[in-house]
Amino acid sequence: MAFEGLTERLQNAMRKLRGKGKVSESDLRETMREIRLALLEADVNFTVVKDFVKQVRDRAMGADVLEGLNPAQQIVKIVDEELTKTMGEEAVPLNKSDKIPTIIMMVGLQGAGKTTTAGKLARKLKEEENARPLMIAGDIYRPAAIEQLVQVAQGIDVPVFQLGTDVDPVEIVRQGLAQAEADHNDYIIIDTAGRLQIDEQLMDELAKIKALAHPDEILLTVDAMTGQNAVATAEGFNDKLDVTGVVLTKLDGDTRGGAALSIRAVTGKPIKFIGQGEKMSDLDVFHPDRMASRILGMGDMLSLIEKTQKEYDEKQAQELTEKIQENSFDFNDFLDQIAQIQKMGPMDEIMKMIPGMANNPALKNAQMDPKDMEHLKAVVYSMTPQERTNPDLLNPSRRRRIAAGSGRPIHEVNRMIKQFNQMKKMMNQVSKGNMSGMEQMMGGSGMGGMGGGAGMGRMQKMAMNRMSRQMKKNKKKRLKSKKKRRK
Incomplete structure (x- = not known):
């Protein structure tokens, strides 16, 4: 999990308060310093850290906290609530059209996992809503991008519309939309091209596709392992396209996780999904409160229950x-x-969901x-x-x-x-x-x-x-x- 280092640092900071009948202002000041350092080391945006620490300190300074019963527990509760607020309070669902199809445009830099995420999302919609999605192969530049999308789609039994690499992406999307209308697909997922960095040519092409397709959702796929660069990428795409949501990938990798704590606060755009694995089922709705619990070492029993329910029927x-x-x-x-546990994912990740x-x-x-x-x-x-x-x-x-x-x-x-x-x-x-x-x-x-x-x-x-x-x-x-x- 991305937050192991941050979790350990925050737990150590809180542990120093444990057992104190009363928490002094100097105790609180030292705890806030530890929290600030922990967040900065996790690559959280400096402004976000500054605002977060101020909010926690201001709330914790109240007499009802410092002089009340179990002050350390109350401070933990405040940190938990402020973490949740920083990441967006509640899960934000997909924007869905009042009439079919709902059009989802996937954007992001090359290597962020955009094509795989498009497949994971198509599978999720198919499994959970009994939907009939169509994927459009709009990346004609990256070698084997279309072949990758086709292979992903075959694995989940979802159709792909593609015209090869010699047709303009805007024209591919135009014909793909017509195909979806003819086939009565209720979701269209457009896989667009990426670059190693944001450039005008890429943004112009994406802007044309947006103007043509009028997507209900523009999902920016961001690699959590890029840290602060993930936030800069989110700002760049949002300025040009006004994205509607973010998918944070590779949260299971060796990353400090600061992007998850920064993106919502910096861009104002919600994280809607997180990717934590290679399997096509490894795409989860992002719940800020559950993520805050995991960061603080409180586990995530609700997600564990949901994972279990997916593998079990009521009779079992x-x-x-x-x-x-x-x-x-x-x-x-x-x-x-x-057998059920092996289906749910790596054992160490499951164990970390237990408080x-x-x-x-x-x-x-x-x-x-x-x-x-x-x-x-x-x-x-x-x-x-x-x-x-x-x-x-x-x-x-x-x-x-x-x-x-x-x-x-x-x-x-x-x-x-x-x-x-x-x-x-x-x-x-x-x-x-x-x-x-x-x-x-x-x-x-x-x-x-x-x-x-x-x-x-x-x-x-x-x-x-x-x-x-x-x-x-x-x-x-x-x-x-x-x-x-x-x-």
């Missing part, structure tokens, strides 16, 4: 819940869970090698059907046989069985509403986060509270939506 979820409640969760179910796990020492030192999952599966596959359904049968002689069969050392087999039993116990406690048992286990395993080892820390509790509020809000929205449909 109900069956799993019943097994957990009956305490009959076995190694066959364990195999199913591993208190981002930059957790135990997690940082753990080796999140994808091969580890395969080793776990090999151990389970070496069990007999009876052993999988009844783990209590696994005595020392059986474990030695399983170790030999799976090619794994006996201590690894013992550790895996122990972890399985701990996980089973925790899942059973959570299903019965026994959170104190889970808190003890989290505290005892180094997962106490900002709150130390004794139970869930402040950060985890804040994250859980936020998740609870958001889930209630989502439930109300679903009920309203159902009532509208009935009418």
Whole structure:
């Protein structure tokens, strides 16, 4: 994740406040200095940092904070709220036309991931809205750009309109729009040319395409790894084209993440999507509040729940819940869970969505090698059907046989069985509403986060509270939506 360094610095700054019955102005001043340095090192725009620190300091200076109960917790809450505000408060949906088709124009510099993002967006619309998108290949300059778009489109079964590299891009878009009208496509995604840097020729061509197509959405694709240059790029494109939104790519790379904190504040344009992986499914709606939680090490349980829901149907979820409640969760179910987790993405990224796990020492030192999952599966596959359904049968002689069969050392087999039993116990406690048992286990395993080892820390509790509020809000929205449909 892009914010690992920033998360660690901010957590260290907040940790110094922990345990203080009262926070003095000098304590606050030192914390603000640490936060300012952390943001600047993360390549956040200087003006944005200056405004952010001033807002936090002004709010935190109030007597109800410094002299109130749990002042450190209140300051963390203020930082969380100001981070969210800086990135745009709420998720901003796609601009959609009142009549079909909705036209989306993808723009950006060469190498930012524009063509791949166009494919990811087409897949998202197709999967989530049952839409029929058409992609138009408007980049005739970059070698193999059209071929890349065609390959991307074939992988997601979406049509591409293209006329090769010898036709003017404006004419390609003109004919592509006519084709979409004839085929009744409800979305048109125009993949335009990029350059290594902004130039007049590129901007003139994009302006002509905009004048012809009248796009409902102009999405600027920005590489998060370019740091401050990402903000300069966003300003350049916005000045010429008046973009409607930003897609931030490569947030899973080795980047400091400052672009995400700067773009909205500098350009006034919302980040609508973020790309965090190579798979076509790795395009997520940008939620400022969830990103703020992740930056502060509070996790992102809502996104984790949404990822899980995509892989599970209601029947599977109900069956799993019943097994957990009956305490009959076995190694066959364990195999199913591993398969689901592997579909959701890299294990270390998933773990960081759990409150208190981002930059957790135990997690940082753990080796999140994808091969580890395969080793776990090999151990389970070496069990007999009876052993999988009844783990209590696994005595020392059986474990030695399983170790030999799976090619794994006996201590690894013992550790895996122990972890399985701990996980089973925790899942059973959570299903019965026994959170104190889970808190003890989290505290005892180094997962106490900002709150130390004794139970869930402040950060985890804040994250859980936020998740609870958001889930209630989502439930109300679903009920309203159902009532509208009935009418």
